[in-house]
Amino acid sequence: QEPKTGGVINAVIQPEPPGLMMGLVQNGPTQMVSGNIYEGLLRYSPKLEPLPGLAESWNVSEDGKTYTFKLRKGVTWHDGKPFTSADVVFSIEFLKQTHPRARSNFAQVDKIETPDDSTVIFNLKEPFGPFLGVFEVGSLPMIPKHLYEGTDFKTNPANNTPVGTGPFMFKEWQKGSFIRLVKNPNYYIKGKPNLDEIYWHVIPDAAARAVAFETGKVDVLPGGSVENFDVPRLSKLKNVCVTGAGWEFFSPHSWLWLNNRQGPTANKKFRQAVMYALDRNFAKDVIWNGLGNVATGPSGSSIKYYSSDVPKYDYDPAKAKALLKEAGYNGEKVRLLPLPYGETWQRWAEAVRQNLQDVGINVDMVATDVARWNQRTSEWDYDIAFTYVYQYGDPALGVGRTYVSSQILKGNPFNNVEGYSNPEIDKLFADGAVAFSDSARKPFYDKAQKILVDDVPVAWLLELQFPTITRCNVKNLITTAIGVNDGFRDAWLDK
Amino acid sequence: MLAFIAQRLAKAIVVLFAIVVLNFMLIRMAPGDPAVVMAGEAGASDQMFVNQLREKFGLDKPLPEQLFIYVKGIATLDLGFSFRQQAPVSQLIVERLPATLLLTLTAFAISLLLGILFGTLAARFAGTWLDTAVTIFSLIFYATPLFWVALMAILLFSVAVDWLPSFGYETVGANYTGLAHVLDVGAHLILPATTIGLFFMATYSRMTRASMLEVQRHDFVKTARAKGLRNAVIQRRHVLRNALLPVVTLAGLQAGTLVGGAVLTETVFAWPGIGRLMYEALLQRDYNLLLGVFVVCSAMVLAFNLITDLIYRSVDPRIEFAS
Amino acid sequence: MMNFWRTMLRNPGGVIGLMILILAVAVAVFGPLLFPTSPWRMVQRPFLPPFTAPGLPLGTDALGRDVLAGIVHGARVSLLVGLVSTMAALAVGIPVGAMAGYFGGRIGDALMRFTEFFQTVPSFALAIVLVAILQPSIVSIVLAIAIVSWPPVARLVRGEVLSLRTREYVQAAVVTGQSHSWIIWREILPNALSPVIVLASLMVATAILLESSLSFLGLGDPNLMSWGYMVGAGRTVIRQAWWITVFPGIAILISVLALNLIGEGLNDALNPRLNKEGR
Amino acid sequence: MSAATAVVSIKNLKLALPPGADRRYAVDDVSLDLTPGKILCVVGESGSGKSMCAHALMGLLPDTIGREAGEIVYDGHNLLALDETGWLALRGRHIAMVFQEPMTALNPLMRIGEQIAEMFEAHNLLTPKERTQKALQLLREVGLPDPERSMRAYPHQLSGGQRQRAMIAMALALEPAVLVADEPTTALDVTTQAQILKLIRDLQRSRNMAVMFITHDFGVVADIADRVIVLQHGKVVEQGAADDVLLRPQHSYTRALLAAVPSMQPPQRAPLAGRAKAVEVVGLDKTYVSGGGWFQPERRVRAANEVNFDILKGETLGLVGESGSGKSSVARLVMRLIEPDQGTIRLGDIDFTRIGGKELRKARSRIQMIFQDPFASLNPRRKVGNIIADGPIAHGTDAATAHKRAGELLGLVGLNASALERYPHEFSGGQRQRIGIARALALEPEIIVADEAVSALDVSVQAQVLNLLEDLKKRLGLSMLFITHDLRVAAQICDRIAVMQRGAIVELKPTAALFSAPEHAYTRELLAAVPGQTSSSRAA
Ligand SMILES: Nc1ncnc2c1ncn2[C@@H]1O[C@H](COP(=O)(O)OP(=O)(O)OP(=O)(O)O)[C@@H](O)[C@H]1O
Ligand SMILES: Nc1ncnc2c1ncn2[C@@H]1O[C@H](COP(=O)(O)OP(=O)(O)OP(=O)(O)O)[C@@H](O)[C@H]1O
Ligand SMILES: [Mg+2]
Numbered sequence A: 001q002e003p004k005t006g007g008v009i010n011a012v013i014q015p016e017p018p019g020l021m022m023g024l025v026q027n028g029p030t031q032m033v034s035g036n037i038y039e040g041l042l043r044y045s046p047k048l049e050p051l052p053g054l055a056e057s058w059n060v061s062e063d064g065k066t067y068t069f070k071l072r073k074g075v076t077w078h079d080g081k082p083f084t085s086a087d088v089v090f091s092i093e094f095l096k097q098t099h100p101r102a103r104s105n106f107a108q109v110d111k112i113e114t115p116d117d118s119t120v121i122f123n124l125k126e127p128f129g130p131f132l133g134v135f136e137v138g139s140l141p142m143i144p145k146h147l148y149e150g151t152d153f154k155t156n157p158a159n160n161t162p163v164g165t166g167p168f169m170f171k172e173w174q175k176g177s178f179i180r181l182v183k184n185p186n187y188y189i190k191g192k193p194n195l196d197e198i199y200w201h202v203i204p205d206a207a208a209r210a211v212a213f214e215t216g217k218v219d220v221l222p223g224g225s226v227e228n229f230d231v232p233r234l235s236k237l238k239n240v241c242v243t244g245a246g247w248e249f250f251s252p253h254s255w256l257w258l259n260n261r262q263g264p265t266a267n268k269k270f271r272q273a274v275m276y277a278l279d280r281n282f283a284k285d286v287i288w289n290g291l292g293n294v295a296t297g298p299s300g301s302s303i304k305y306y307s308s309d310v311p312k313y314d315y316d317p318a319k320a321k322a323l324l325k326e327a328g329y330n331g332e333k334v335r336l337l338p339l340p341y342g343e344t345w346q347r348w349a350e351a352v353r354q355n356l357q358d359v360g361i362n363v364d365m366v367a368t369d370v371a372r373w374n375q376r377t378s379e380w381d382y383d384i385a386f387t388y389v390y391q392y393g394d395p396a397l398g399v400g401r402t403y404v405s406s407q408i409l410k411g412n413p414f415n416n417v418e419g420y421s422n423p424e425i426d427k428l429f430a431d432g433a434v435a436f437s438d439s440a441r442k443p444f445y446d447k448a449q450k451i452l453v454d455d456v457p458v459a460w461l462l463e464l465q466f467p468t469i470t471r472c473n474v475k476n477l478i479t480t481a482i483g484v485n486d487g488f489r490d491a492w493l494d495k
Numbered sequence B: 001m002l003a004f005i006a007q008r009l010a011k012a013i014v015v016l017f018a019i020v021v022l023n024f025m026l027i028r029m030a031p032g033d034p035a036v037v038m039a040g041e042a043g044a045s046d047q048m049f050v051n052q053l054r055e056k057f058g059l060d061k062p063l064p065e066q067l068f069i070y071v072k073g074i075a076t077l078d079l080g081f082s083f084r085q086q087a088p089v090s091q092l093i094v095e096r097l098p099a100t101l102l103l104t105l106t107a108f109a110i111s112l113l114l115g116i117l118f119g120t121l122a123a124r125f126a127g128t129w130l131d132t133a134v135t136i137f138s139l140i141f142y143a144t145p146l147f148w149v150a151l152m153a154i155l156l157f158s159v160a161v162d163w164l165p166s167f168g169y170e171t172v173g174a175n176y177t178g179l180a181h182v183l184d185v186g187a188h189l190i191l192p193a194t195t196i197g198l199f200f201m202a203t204y205s206r207m208t209r210a211s212m213l214e215v216q217r218h219d220f221v222k223t224a225r226a227k228g229l230r231n232a233v234i235q236r237r238h239v240l241r242n243a244l245l246p247v248v249t250l251a252g253l254q255a256g257t258l259v260g261g262a263v264l265t266e267t268v269f270a271w272p273g274i275g276r277l278m279y280e281a282l283l284q285r286d287y288n289l290l291l292g293v294f295v296v297c298s299a300m301v302l303a304f305n306l307i308t309d310l311i312y313r314s315v316d317p318r319i320e321f322a323s
Numbered sequence C: 001m002m003n004f005w006r007t008m009l010r011n012p013g014g015v016i017g018l019m020i021l022i023l024a025v026a027v028a029v030f031g032p033l034l035f036p037t038s039p040w041r042m043v044q045r046p047f048l049p050p051f052t053a054p055g056l057p058l059g060t061d062a063l064g065r066d067v068l069a070g071i072v073h074g075a076r077v078s079l080l081v082g083l084v085s086t087m088a089a090l091a092v093g094i095p096v097g098a099m100a101g102y103f104g105g106r107i108g109d110a111l112m113r114f115t116e117f118f119q120t121v122p123s124f125a126l127a128i129v130l131v132a133i134l135q136p137s138i139v140s141i142v143l144a145i146a147i148v149s150w151p152p153v154a155r156l157v158r159g160e161v162l163s164l165r166t167r168e169y170v171q172a173a174v175v176t177g178q179s180h181s182w183i184i185w186r187e188i189l190p191n192a193l194s195p196v197i198v199l200a201s202l203m204v205a206t207a208i209l210l211e212s213s214l215s216f217l218g219l220g221d222p223n224l225m226s227w228g229y230m231v232g233a234g235r236t237v238i239r240q241a242w243w244i245t246v247f248p249g250i251a252i253l254i255s256v257l258a259l260n261l262i263g264e265g266l267n268d269a270l271n272p273r274l275n276k277e278g279r
Numbered sequence D: 001m002s003a004a005t006a007v008v009s010i011k012n013l014k015l016a017l018p019p020g021a022d023r024r025y026a027v028d029d030v031s032l033d034l035t036p037g038k039i040l041c042v043v044g045e046s047g048s049g050k051s052m053c054a055h056a057l058m059g060l061l062p063d064t065i066g067r068e069a070g071e072i073v074y075d076g077h078n079l080l081a082l083d084e085t086g087w088l089a090l091r092g093r094h095i096a097m098v099f100q101e102p103m104t105a106l107n108p109l110m111r112i113g114e115q116i117a118e119m120f121e122a123h124n125l126l127t128p129k130e131r132t133q134k135a136l137q138l139l140r141e142v143g144l145p146d147p148e149r150s151m152r153a154y155p156h157q158l159s160g161g162q163r164q165r166a167m168i169a170m171a172l173a174l175e176p177a178v179l180v181a182d183e184p185t186t187a188l189d190v191t192t193q194a195q196i197l198k199l200i201r202d203l204q205r206s207r208n209m210a211v212m213f214i215t216h217d218f219g220v221v222a223d224i225a226d227r228v229i230v231l232q233h234g235k236v237v238e239q240g241a242a243d244d245v246l247l248r249p250q251h252s253y254t255r256a257l258l259a260a261v262p263s264m265q266p267p268q269r270a271p272l273a274g275r276a277k278a279v280e281v282v283g284l285d286k287t288y289v290s291g292g293g294w295f296q297p298e299r300r301v302r303a304a305n306e307v308n309f310d311i312l313k314g315e316t317l318g319l320v321g322e323s324g325s326g327k328s329s330v331a332r333l334v335m336r337l338i339e340p341d342q343g344t345i346r347l348g349d350i351d352f353t354r355i356g357g358k359e360l361r362k363a364r365s366r367i368q369m370i371f372q373d374p375f376a377s378l379n380p381r382r383k384v385g386n387i388i389a390d391g392p393i394a395h396g397t398d399a400a401t402a403h404k405r406a407g408e409l410l411g412l413v414g415l416n417a418s419a420l421e422r423y424p425h426e427f428s429g430g431q432r433q434r435i436g437i438a439r440a441l442a443l444e445p446e447i448i449v450a451d452e453a454v455s456a457l458d459v460s461v462q463a464q465v466l467n468l469l470e471d472l473k474k475r476l477g478l479s480m481l482f483i484t485h486d487l488r489v490a491a492q493i494c495d496r497i498a499v500m501q502r503g504a505i506v507e508l509k510p511t512a513a514l515f516s517a518p519e520h521a522y523t524r525e526l527l528a529a530v531p532g533q534t535s536s537s538r539a540a
């Protein structure tokens, strides 16, 4: 079907982003809106293969230490200035100061060369297996050097009127109401984007978002916009399409942090008992409406080197009770922190509490708000805590950080928060990262997965799926592994 | 009169200062800080990131120094900077204030009008079934959680029949101007304002009823009857006017609850007001913004009190502005 | 006192309210005996409509928990929150108001400024902040509700004390050489109590509602079943399963209504002017 | 009496009280006529049904009162059968009323002018402009100073007497045939009362109105009445021409009432010179400052101005003066209920103004007070026994002894000791005042301050209480500061009298000397204003 041009899309954004300058703010909503404004060098297919973005082509040297990117010609910033290789270098400098993930992703880069305006060459100190997976817009958005160089990034007035190279330009932001993006008329791909405008509506209440969709006021509900209980109802409406695609890169993985340092959870048997006590299929079917998969281990099934050859933990309360007895658990109070992200998570925590209580674990649920949850987990002040984490396609990017001992850093909410420390695992992940070629890396990760699943440093729950709900006449919305976050470049409206 | 206002303002400033200091302490007692929140949202963080943020928010300084800096700012009407939102707090608040004022004032008017109407009715027919009916009607809205009424209103008026918009302040992208714009905003205003209005109506209707019955017993009502005035005239001119005095006082006191009560309604109806701004600032520990909203809300309440006081004084000649 | 009960019982609204309240208290006290298992237990398929499964007259909720059991157990928490926070608010408001009214002058002024502070900060917002600071639990919720609801008590008591202070029987106590505390406690407060009781009956209702609003924002005590929690949690699935939120909603409505009716009844019974004369 | 025909006749009126009241009928078989140009005074003790009759005449009876029997005939119609529309035409236009409390009988939120003009409006008379003019003329007629300003004034801006004049202006606006005045002067001080009485008398004569004048003050009756009707418990016990009733009372109740009226003749009193001073007040000054604040100008009232007096042991000093002259202020200063700006009060050997805290509380037992209002001065939530015993217990007496003593005191003031266990509301006004006296005596004080202690009581009860006080004083050797605005009472009980005007004592003399040879002009004015002097002397 031939794309049609023109039209306006109304989408929902929740919560309201604190800012739209992607280099400074990395939270979900910012990425979702600003993915239209900014672009990265690469995009990724649902199978996580690199696709051209601002880089037209790329190649990797034999030793895996030199990466050469050819940039697309004739690309301009929204303010008309040309986009060049100098901007790429500047962006990496910028992000190394403000973007913790970019900081570690580019830690291996020794130097960057720019022989001409459209060539960028990265020289690595050592081979870094996942290197080709860190160029999407969220990890490395291109930032205009001419606006930021030599300024205080944080207070630069340009932050309020973000300038990128993307298919849409920032137009208007009525705080608390909506963000309006308009078509970039000078976009370097002729005929794109198809749409004229995008409105991102800020509607803080989930039920109200569902109503807004139902009454036709909005056309796109990105993943997580409505409570799960509402998904089946909305998807049954006329002219409504639902897809789980577009989360392959993130593949959100949920688990319970189990505090490995102290209390009953320090005991491996206890942790295994927790795994057996959880009725994860119930959670999937009732709480997540059958969406997602029961997690088998530390890696999501769409992540590279995923292995299903690991010990299995089925729902088995009797076994859990037996293990608890072996662990010598004597009814001490165990604090459970739910994730303060709305009703679904609350219900899930209640179900888990019930599961744990059923096998005789004395659970005390502790309510928190977002700030407090972050503080308590990052300062290790919990026994069991819900969380979910993005995996960024590669175990070296998004999996290892949870389990290696070098990532035990008090004060940070997303690393080895559980305090698991195993030299063998440390080594496996270290070796896996610097090995170059899939066949060389796989064995390390196979082994790591087996050990981890046996040790249960955390209790894995589900591979989550956040369905994107749209009206069916919104076409071609999700084309890449980061889904809505990659912008509405290819989307069009069938009127 | 001017002297009176000046005196009240001076007192208000004292209270406001106390509010600033106490709230500053209070808010800082809440565990968690904006750096942690932002680190959490980023989905990944390291020590450098958190430290950078702390420094940016000025959280690395000792607390008394932070307080001093803040109070100094307030003295020059500078509410500080919201680093999270990358904008001066006063700008963020000013952007949202009109919406909140529109909502709360409309709700206020609705609650007062309905409350006085129903209260008068109930007093007029005290002891009859109409009295009971009015009582129960106003209590139903008082006793039902606000967010629930709000959702019901949406389901009824936006989903079941598509009469009124369910969210927002205006039709986004319609670019109405002039009268069309006013009508558009009005249509968006009806549901949230009525939801709050109905809740607060109960207090006023109860108060009006009690006050009317009380005033009815005063001698001057007997005097009025002895004049041969018709009952309707007596009720309106003599009873209602006197009965409204305590209602006015109550209205001033309620103002605080009204502004705060907007949090839920603004959330459910996606109304871009400062109630929501405050709640979000709280969740994100956006200290300056949260404090700013508190200070502005308190100032609004004080202003409300002053206004109702002035109204009271202009209605009741017994209180004089000694001049 | 007899007279009081007689007038109270003559007010049909007050009697109905009192009966409902007694019923609710009975449910709160004895209900857990009827439903001995935890109300959090998942007993059946989720989303069972009311009157379809035996033993589950009000159906089940999103996790398959018994709605009726929730309401019965919730009565305890909701009423407790209402009553205890009101008591606490009275415990602060009455002394502050009494002292402000009795001593007047600088002390009174300072106390009233202090009260004003709590009154100008939007009360719901303050409650949210307090609960967030103290971390949600039944204790912090009760405390927060008490903290935001005492100022009206203080104002009311102050007003009453101001007018009672000049009564001749208070002056009589002064001239017979009584101490300040004796005068406040024995002579003034007993006579200032009736409007306070009326206000208190309304505060209980407001407290129950406030708890439900806090629950709605996710600031309820996650370990205790309350009506507010049920309404808030059921709200998200109201389109699929109205009964999860409607039944506890009705429970709140009826209790608040009952308390208000009692308040009205008390108001009439305690106001000699209202119950003596006709019109 | 002339045989003019009555404008209104009440015939055998019988009004039932709601169940639970202290008697069945508020008004029982009352008949009376109102004739043009005559004033009918209705007298009787409190609760005897006087106001009921008035309200029945106005059609303003509360709906809890049952209209059992009888009729009220006006212009050939029975008013009791009239519907509300009929009343609307009648009220104000044909029958008008003046109420007792000028404070509360006017709408505080409306200007005086508007309230008078409303009278015309209610009956659709005149244009708005004419109404204003007419109102102005009326105000002038009732002798309000500066009528233009009074038109624009709110009730609270006028004095009690001025308000009552405005009320009268309002009642007279439509030249009604009948004026009902329910205790129109009770709330006013003697001088103002005299003026208002004269006003009513003059207006009534010039307009040939029929007036029903309710009062419980026989002095007033003597001054103003053409005919008198005496009510007791809702029944008419005696009625007739004023002179007949006052001089030749037939019924024992009427006689008792008349006998209780104190005479203006001070009794002979033994001189007390040479005794020690119980109280010595020197240079007492008190200025009330209200309003004020940072920006607000303040209002000052000088309530006590260089007040000097002393009271000898066993002596009663009277303090008289018009309302607002500062009598209560002096009493409160002497009691140290308020602090003086200057001056000293000595109680025997101690300086009462210089002590504080515990010492003050202890010293308080030497001086006690009897309050004006028997209803407001007893805590409704404490038993009588406690009320009396609380004071001694606070001063260290043990509870059992204090309660026993309380029982004895009740006996002393003529009450049964069983009263200990009862609450104040179970007693009548006179009995309550006795309880108040018992409380004052419980601490065995040397001095008693009585601020209008008998003003709120009916004449008959008043006489009893005065006798009791006189008796107790003699037996216990008390000194007394007796405050009153009733010069008749003062004449009977005081050894010496001090006259106060605007915060200052203008004359202080032995009672007999003051009455026979008043020096100060203000004293003479006060004495002249006492009602009923001519006829009561006849009566006495
Ligand atoms: N509204 C009412 N409802 C019931 N009983 C009433 C009402 N008003 C007065 N009474 C009763 O009716 C009786 C007569 O009262 P009324 O007011 O006529 O007395 P009064 O002679 O005017 O007394 P006072 O001198 O105290 O004014 C009293 O026993 C009183 O308690
Ligand atoms: N607390 C107060 N504050 C301000 N002014 C007062 C206060 N108490 C009394 N006054 C004023 O002081 C003056 C004297 O009042 P006081 O009560 O002593 O008079 P009084 O002679 O007892 O009058 P009455 O016969 O009416 O009882 C009056 O003008 C009064 O308005
Ligand atoms: Mg009377």
Ligand SMILES: [Mg+2]
Binding pocket: D327, D328, D329
């Ligand atoms: Mg006085």
